[in-house]
Amino acid sequence: MAKRKHNFNAGPAALPLPVLESVQRDLIDYRGQGLGVMEMSHRSANYEPIIDGARDAIAALYDLPETHEVLFLQGGASLQFAMVPLNLGPGGAYVNTGVWSTKALGEAKRVGAAHEVWSSAEDGFRHVPQPGDALDVPAGAPYLHYTSNNTIYGTEWHHVPKADVPLVGDLSSDFLSRPVDFAPFDLAYAGAQKNAGPAGVTIVIARKSVSRAYNGPPTTANILRYVTHAAKDSMFNTPNTFGIYVVGLVAEWVQQQGGLAAIEQRNVARADRLYAALEESDRFTPYARPDSRSRMNVTFSTGDADEDKRFVAAAAERDMIGLKGHRSVGGLRASIYNAVPDEAVDALIDFIAGW
Amino acid sequence: MAKRKHNFNAGPAALPLPVLESVQRDLIDYRGQGLGVMEMSHRSANYEPIIDGARDAIAALYDLPETHEVLFLQGGASLQFAMVPLNLGPGGAYVNTGVWSTKALGEAKRVGAAHEVWSSAEDGFRHVPQPGDALDVPAGAPYLHYTSNNTIYGTEWHHVPKADVPLVGDLSSDFLSRPVDFAPFDLAYAGAQKNAGPAGVTIVIARKSVSRAYNGPPTTANILRYVTHAAKDSMFNTPNTFGIYVVGLVAEWVQQQGGLAAIEQRNVARADRLYAALEESDRFTPYARPDSRSRMNVTFSTGDADEDKRFVAAAAERDMIGLKGHRSVGGLRASIYNAVPDEAVDALIDFIAGW
Numbered sequence: 001m002a003k004r005k006h007n008f009n010a011g012p013a014a015l016p017l018p019v020l021e022s023v024q025r026d027l028i029d030y031r032g033q034g035l036g037v038m039e040m041s042h043r044s045a046n047y048e049p050i051i052d053g054a055r056d057a058i059a060a061l062y063d064l065p066e067t068h069e070v071l072f073l074q075g076g077a078s079l080q081f082a083m084v085p086l087n088l089g090p091g092g093a094y095v096n097t098g099v100w101s102t103k104a105l106g107e108a109k110r111v112g113a114a115h116e117v118w119s120s121a122e123d124g125f126r127h128v129p130q131p132g133d134a135l136d137v138p139a140g141a142p143y144l145h146y147t148s149n150n151t152i153y154g155t156e157w158h159h160v161p162k163a164d165v166p167l168v169g170d171l172s173s174d175f176l177s178r179p180v181d182f183a184p185f186d187l188a189y190a191g192a193q194k195n196a197g198p199a200g201v202t203i204v205i206a207r208k209s210v211s212r213a214y215n216g217p218p219t220t221a222n223i224l225r226y227v228t229h230a231a232k233d234s235m236f237n238t239p240n241t242f243g244i245y246v247v248g249l250v251a252e253w254v255q256q257q258g259g260l261a262a263i264e265q266r267n268v269a270r271a272d273r274l275y276a277a278l279e280e281s282d283r284f285t286p287y288a289r290p291d292s293r294s295r296m297n298v299t300f301s302t303g304d305a306d307e308d309k310r311f312v313a314a315a316a317e318r319d320m321i322g323l324k325g326h327r328s329v330g331g332l333r334a335s336i337y338n339a340v341p342d343e344a345v346d347a348l349i350d351f352i353a354g355w
Numbered sequence: 356m357a358k359r360k361h362n363f364n365a366g367p368a369a370l371p372l373p374v375l376e377s378v379q380r381d382l383i384d385y386r387g388q389g390l391g392v393m394e395m396s397h398r399s400a401n402y403e404p405i406i407d408g409a410r411d412a413i414a415a416l417y418d419l420p421e422t423h424e425v426l427f428l429q430g431g432a433s434l435q436f437a438m439v440p441l442n443l444g445p446g447g448a449y450v451n452t453g454v455w456s457t458k459a460l461g462e463a464k465r466v467g468a469a470h471e472v473w474s475s476a477e478d479g480f481r482h483v484p485q486p487g488d489a490l491d492v493p494a495g496a497p498y499l500h501y502t503s504n505n506t507i508y509g510t511e512w513h514h515v516p517k518a519d520v521p522l523v524g525d526l527s528s529d530f531l532s533r534p535v536d537f538a539p540f541d542l543a544y545a546g547a548q549k550n551a552g553p554a555g556v557t558i559v560i561a562r563k564s565v566s567r568a569y570n571g572p573p574t575t576a577n578i579l580r581y582v583t584h585a586a587k588d589s590m591f592n593t594p595n596t597f598g599i600y601v602v603g604l605v606a607e608w609v610q611q612q613g614g615l616a617a618i619e620q621r622n623v624a625r626a627d628r629l630y631a632a633l634e635e636s637d638r639f640t641p642y643a644r645p646d647s648r649s650r651m652n653v654t655f656s657t658g659d660a661d662e663d664k665r666f667v668a669a670a671a672e673r674d675m676i677g678l679k680g681h682r683s684v685g686g687l688r689a690s691i692y693n694a695v696p697d698e699a700v701d702a703l704i705d706f707i708a709g710w
Contacts, residue, residue, distance in 0.1 A: 003384065003389055004383065004384060004389055004390060005388075005389035005390055007389075007390050007394055009390075009394065009395070009396040009399070010396065011396070011593065012393060012394060012395060012396060012397060012593065012596050013394060013396075014390070014394050015391065015393055015394055017383070020382050020383050020391055020393075021383070023382055024379050024382050024383070027375050027378055027379050027382075028359065028372070028375050028376070028379070029358065029359060033360075034358055034359055034360035034362075034674060034676070035359060035360055035362050035364075035369070035676070036370065036375055038367060038370055038375075038553045038601070039362055039364065039367060039368060039369050039370055040364070040367060041364040041365065041366070041367060041368075041677060042367060042554065044364070044677070074429040074430045074431070074434075074555060074595075075429045075430050075434070075578065075592075076429070076592045076593055077592075078577075078578045078591070078592035079429075079430070079576075079578050079592075081576070081578075082576030082577075082578060082579065106577075107576050107577065107578075110573065110574050110575070110576060110577075111574065191593060193593055193596075198393045198595075198596070198597045199393075199397065199593045199594065199595055199596045199597070200429060200555045200556070200594070200595030200596070200597065200598055201555070218465065219465050219466065220465070221434075221436070221437030221462055221465060222433075222437075222461075222462065223430065223433045223434050223436075223437060223462075224437065236433070237430075237431045237432075237433035237434075238366065238367065238431055238546060238548055238554045239554065239555070240429075240553075240554055240555030240595065240598070241367050241548075241553070241554045241555070242553045242554070242555065242597070242598070243555055243595070243597070243598075246393070319389060321389070321390070322396060322399070
C-alpha cells in the first residue's frame with residue numbers, strides 16, 4: 001500500500017484518493033469498453049457521456065440557473081484574463097487583491113481602458129473588501145472583476161460583491177469549496193488545479209446571453225471567443241478530454257461528501273481550527289487580516305526567514321509537504337483544499353502547537 | 356486482464372500500453388515520493404525533473420539543433436493558428452491542404468494579410484505538393500505555413516517544403532512518427548493527442564530567435580506571445596502537468612522502439628501493407644492520390660455510404676473501433692498511429708481482404 005504524504009501544495013494539489021483509484025481503473029480499459037479513457041475520440045459515444053456528466057455534475061452542485069452554462073476550456077485563468085475584456089468589452093472595473101488581480105487588470109489594459117476600483121496593495125494585500133465597503137464602479141462599466149480567493153496572500157472574499165453591473169469572478173482557488181449563487185455573474189472561471197481536478201482544464205460558468213453572442217472586435221481569434229466554445233458544447237477543438245473526465249469524478253466525489261454546503265461547513269471548521277492554533281501559538285503570526293482569511297490557503301510566518309525554513313524542513317520529515325510560502329510573500333502557507341484529509345490538517349495543527 | 360480493442364481513432368487515439376501501465380503506477384504514489392503525479396506543484400522538486408525530462412526526450416529524439424527549443428503550451432493547434440500570425444507578423448504564405456490549413460489561414464487573415472499560395476481544393480484535397488511543385492511564396496512573406504499530415508483526407512507530405520522563407524509547420528498528426536530536421540523551421544507545433552500523448556498539451560518547437568523576442572503588436576495578450584512561455588521554461592502559468600508527464604513517457608517509449616528512424620520504417624511498412632490490401636480488393640478505393648497518402652490516417656471507401664456503415668458495424672463486432680471517416684468526407688478511415696499495434700493493422704488487413 002502506498003504511503004501518501006500530507007500534501008499542502010497550493011496547486012496542482014491533492015486529489016481525493018477515491019478519484020485517483022477510479023482513474024487507475026479507467027486508464028487501460030474504461031468500464032469494459034476496451035480502451036482507456038485517454039484513448040477515446042472526443043466525438044465518440046464512449047466520451048460524450050463523460051463530458052456531459054462532468055458538465056451536469058458541476059451545474060447540479062451549484063444548482064446553476066437555466067440562464068447560465070458550463071464550458072470547459074484550456075489555458076487556465078491566465079488565458080481568461082485576456083478573453084474577458086476581448087469578449088465583454090473595454091472599461092471593466094477591477095478589484096485588486098493581489099498578484100492575480102493585478103495580472104487580470106494588466107491584460108484588460110492591453111485591450112482598452114480598464115479601471116482599478118479598489119486595492120489593498122498598501123497593506124501588502126492582507127485584506128479584501130468587506131460587505132459594506134464602497135467599490136466605486138464607474139457608470140457604464142461592462143463588468144466588475146474580482147478574485148474570490150488569493151492563494152498567494154491567503155485572503156478570501158466571504159461574500160459575493162454587490163454591484164450595479166454584472167460580475168466577473170476569478171474563482172480558481174475556491175471553486176467547489178462552497179455554494180455560490182451565479183445569478184449576478186456574467187462570467188466566472190476557474191483553473192481546475194485547486195479543488196476541481198488536474199491542471200490544464202479551465203471551467204467557465206457563463207451567462208448564456210454572453211456566451212451565445214459575440215460583440216467584440218473582429219480581429220479576435222475564434223478560439224478566444226466564448227461563443228465559439230458554447231456553440232460547440234466545448235468541442236470546438238479537441239478539449240482536454242482526460243482533465244474533464246477527472247473534473248467529473250471530483251464533482252461526483254463532492255456530491256458524495258454531501259455537496260457544497262457540507263464541504264463549506266467542513267472547510268470553515270478546519271480553517272478555524274488551524275487559525276486558532278496559529279493565534280494560540282506565540283511563534284507564528286497569520287499573514288491575512290482576520291476578516292479576510294482564506295479557508296483554502298492559510299498563510300503565516302514565524303517572522304524569521306531561517307526559522308520558517310527550519311519549519312518547512314522539519315515538517316517534511318514528518319511527511320507534511322508543500323508548506324513553503326509563495327516566493328513573492330515568503331513565510332509559510334498551508335493549502336487545505338477539499339481533498340486534503342482532516343487528518344492532514346490535524347497533524348499540522350499538532351505540529352504547530354508543538355513548535 | 357483487460358481486453359483492449361483495436362483502436363483506430365483519429366485522435367485522441369491509442370496510447371502505448373506500457374505508458375498507460377506507468378501512469379497507473381504513478382497516480383497515487385509517484386515513485387515512492389508519497390504523492391501522485393497529478394498532485395505535484397508545477398514548481399516543485401518533484402515535478403521539475405518530469406517536465407525537463409519530457410523536453411529533453413523530445414529534443415533528443417529529433418536531434419534538435421541548439422538554435423531551437425521545445426515549449427509545452429495548451430489550446431491545441433487551434434490556438435497556434437492565432438499565435439503564429441500574432442507573433443511572426445502579417446503576410447504569411449499558406450499551403451492549403453484541407454480543413455486545418457483553411458482554418459489556420461482564416462485565423463491569420465484576422466490579424467492581417469495572409470496568402471494562400473497553393474491549394475488542392477479542386478480535387479477534394481486528395482493530394483499535397485510534391486517536391487518539384489512551385490509554391491509561389493510572395494517575396495517578403497515572413498513564413499510559409501504548411502500542414503504536414505491531414506487527418507481528414509488522409510494525405511501527408513513525404514518531404515519538408517523548400518522555401519526562401521522560414522517554415523511554420525502544423526505537425527500535429529505525424530509528430531513523433533518520423534525524423535524531421537527542424538533547421539529550416541521558425542516554428543512547428545503539434546497537439547499531442549495523435550502520437551505524442553493525451554489531448555490538452557501542445558508541443559511547440561521554436562527557433563530561439565523567434566521565441567526569445569516578441570515583435571508583434573502591443574495589444575497581444577502576454578499568454579499569446581511565445582516569448583512569455585520561453586522565458587519561463589513553459590511555466591508562465593500552470594502547465595498541463597499531467598499531460599506533459601505522459602508526453603515524456605511516450606517519448607521514452609519511442610526511444611525504446613529504436614527512435615524515430617525505426618518508428619518511421621515500421622510506419623511506412625505497415626501503411627504500405629494496408630494500402631496494398633485496399634488496392635488488391637475490388638471493394639474499396641483509397642481516397643488520397645498515391646503520391647500523397649498518409650502513413651498515419653488511411654482513408655478509403657466502398658463508394659456506397661450504406662456499405663461503409665455496414666463495414667464499420669461489422670468491424671466493431673470484431674473489436675476494431677474508430678473506423679468511421681470524418682463527417683466532412685464520409686467513408687472510412689483507419690488511423691494507425693505509433694501506438695496502434697501491428698496486430699491491429701494486420702487484423703484490419705485480413706478483414707478488408709475478406710470483405
